[in-house]
Amino acid sequence: MTAFANHFAFEFKTGLRNSNLLLMNYLFPLGFYAAMGVVMTQINPLFTATMTPAMVVFATMASTILGLPGPLVESREAGIYRSYKINGVPAASILAIPVLTTIFHTLIVCVIISLTATPFFKGVAPANWGAFALITLLTAITCGAIGALIGVISNNSRATVLWSQLIFLPSMLLGGLMMPLDMLPQSVRPVSAFLPPARAMEAFLGLAYNQETVMGPMTSAIILLVSGLLAFALAIYLFNWDSRNKTRRGHPLMALLVLVPYIVGIFIGW
């Protein structure tokens, strides 16, 4: 436990010391939130209805899907995991601790957003704060696990950017963050059904705001949970200690298994 606590404390401090992580964990999401609060609420007053969950999901994606994979790859490339392995640091800790500390940073930002959106930008407050908190945590866990999986399967930083943007950009456009899913054309909604942030938004709106949703909110929450657990299990299974040692368990394409819950979700009617 002492070793785990030490490791956690070190990783948490790294999230504040490292300028790249500080940017992705705090400055970028809070800066974007402030900009959206000032500009978007004036361009589109309806945005206030979904602003709080949308900015929470955005902040979570920034720190986990964009921010988390890079340092994992860089640590592997720098031989840090080799040194960890020799000194008895378990693979599960190597992955779980950065995910947990990133979630911790994310939750701090989410609390700031949730508490300031209403007084500062007239963002609509959740009807059910308990459900809001649970879905925030669930979204952070799932996105954190997906971020870890991207870091594990990427051979280099460029691949990391590619995989991260493959999730981040469609999520911004089709995830219900900028405009509600019911305003999207019918033809693109199946794509949204594969995006974790879209599922998170539906869970927020249905369970924390008691609003009508396109996809089942409880189904979306379950899909998020299952895909998060699956992503973390796959990340541990595919984890490679060493970039110089090419022998690894499983093929990186196994990571696509994380889509299975979303496919099942579509078959059972969103």
Place this chain on the structure above:
Amino acid sequence: MNEIVISVRDFRKVYDDFVAVDSISFEVHRDEIFGLLGPNGAGKTSTLECLEGLRRPDGGRLDILGVDPTREPRKLHNLIGVQLQTSGLPADIRVAEAMKFFCAYHGVAPRYDLLERLALTEKQHSQYRELSSGQQRRLALALAVAHKPPVLLLDEPTAGLDVASRTELHGLMQELKDQGTTIILATHDMAEAEKMTDRVAILLRGKIVTIGTPREITATGSGLTKVSVRTEHSVLHKSDVNFPTVHQHLLDEEYAIFYSTDPGPTVAALLDYIGAQGDKLIDLRVERPSLEERFLEITSTGGAQ
């Protein structure tokens, strides 16, 4: 010093079609500093990495104090201390934090005394990225020995260190050896190997071409001792002078250089000759064959004895 601590039997490591290590065998005893020498690509790092449990051998058997590094990695990590060629620490970690971090995973109290011993106390609040390469290597060594492992595997531990740090590190290695630590030292530095090791194995293209004490290895070479002489009037700077047991006679601007199979009679004859010619001796140097010369001899002949 007879207890076998590390045993390597018919060890083989292959990368695709490239045989990096080809069925080598050796043993390392308790309290011994064992050198692994060889040019780049000889198989030193592959051997160390398999002993460290970082890679799987493709044949043979490895054993460290009864533990198979491949099959029992959990038992291994408290038995060995490792200084890797690349240090492998997070750039943002502070020196004292690194000590606390690794000691916690080994289940021991942080060894801040080692930071003091290796002149890192002043840097204990500095991040790893802020350390010089010498300080980074010293920290890596401190972390490797912090849990007092019975076996220490060092890969180029003094590369990039200044003379003072190097001497300090050699002192620490000697101290650890005296306390019963068994050390494998992979190095390119022949003077270090000659000074520090009890036995060395020279690897070439994945095979051990020779193994023994540095003295035994140098003795199996051409065995010529270098005698360099400088006199006031350079009476030895003649091509027709002959002395007993001298195989080669070279001249440079100041010194006459003789390679002798038996330096005793050669030196005596040289001094007699200088006196008889009315010249005066300024400098006389006798250098026995070094491990470096023997190493170069072995590697240049491709390992042919």
